[in-house]
Amino acid sequence: MTTLLSPEELEARLRDVGTRRYHSLHPFHKLLHNGELSFAQVQAWALNRYYYQAMIPVKDSAILARMEEPELRRVWRQRIVDHDGDHEGEGGIARWLVLTDSLGLHRHYVTSLDGLLPATKFAVDAYVHFVREKSLLEAIASSLTEMFSPGIIGERVAGMLKNYDFVSRDTLAYFDKRLTQAPRDADFALDYVKQHARTPEQQEQVIRALEFKCNVLWVQLDALYFAYVDPKMAYPGAFVPKEG
Numbered sequence: 001m002t003t004l005l006s007p008e009e010l011e012a013r014l015r016d017v018g019t020r021r022y023h024s025l026h027p028f029h030k031l032l033h034n035g036e037l038s039f040a041q042v043q044a045w046a047l048n049r050y051y052y053q054a055m056i057p058v059k060d061s062a063i064l065a066r067m068e069e070p071e072l073r074r075v076w077r078q079r080i081v082d083h084d085g086d087h088e089g090e091g092g093i094a095r096w097l098v099l100t101d102s103l104g105l106h107r108h109y110v111t112s113l114d115g116l117l118p119a120t121k122f123a124v125d126a127y128v129h130f131v132r133e134k135s136l137l138e139a140i141a142s143s144l145t146e147m148f149s150p151g152i153i154g155e156r157v158a159g160m161l162k163n164y165d166f167v168s169r170d171t172l173a174y175f176d177k178r179l180t181q182a183p184r185d186a187d188f189a190l191d192y193v194k195q196h197a198r199t200p201e202q203q204e205q206v207i208r209a210l211e212f213k214c215n216v217l218w219v220q221l222d223a224l225y226f227a228y229v230d231p232k233m234a235y236p237g238a239f240v241p242k243e244g
């Protein structure tokens, strides 16, 4: 990219990444939301996603540690509180464990990570490494998938409640809070990125950061699909072999 985009053009490019690459497009999510997974396959999803939930505050702590302005830290630290809570039993991780409990998974087994797919671990760890190693601008940009999460969360909660008798509003309560937290977080990150990506190179970097993060989310679902549904699945943008 050689021309400087206006902040509005940059936002449009970022939104376009979501339209093409967000994990709402993944076949595993379509099965999950349409009620086409078995109880065991939903268990596998919740068990693996626990690791993503658990590492989000680790990722946000790494970003916080790199922020030199108190006004930025004051905003960003809320993300850690949202997931960890102020007390034992509160916050997003605890709410996720309510879901895994309700699916008959023992807490100790879930938190031990013994049943995790290796690709889940690699993908989530790559996200944490990314925010440590890349610029602060890219680290903040990588959280921008949250611009798209309210849509998929609405679809997921409605679809799962309609299609599975083993989930309820209470066991899916994790997602209720995300419907207000995610837009708040995404608005802040988007404003930051629009203000701070001031050269064509930086704009390219933030677009790449968002693509990277879409990949982090996507490959977690690939891993679930290959392990628990079926092999043979296309990856958006990747080589497609010609049949015959």
Ligand SMILES: O=C(O)c1cc(C(=O)O)c2c(n1)C(=O)C(=O)c1cc(C(=O)O)[nH]c1-2
Pocket: 056, 092, 142, 143, 144, 145, 146, 147, 148, 149, 152, 153, 178, 217
């Ligand atoms: O349910 C979802 O599809 C979904 C997606 C995402 C996302 O787009 O990264 C997040 C979450 N949920 C979520 O619950 C969450 O706490 C979260 C934090 C972040 C982040 O990158 O900082 N993404 C997401």
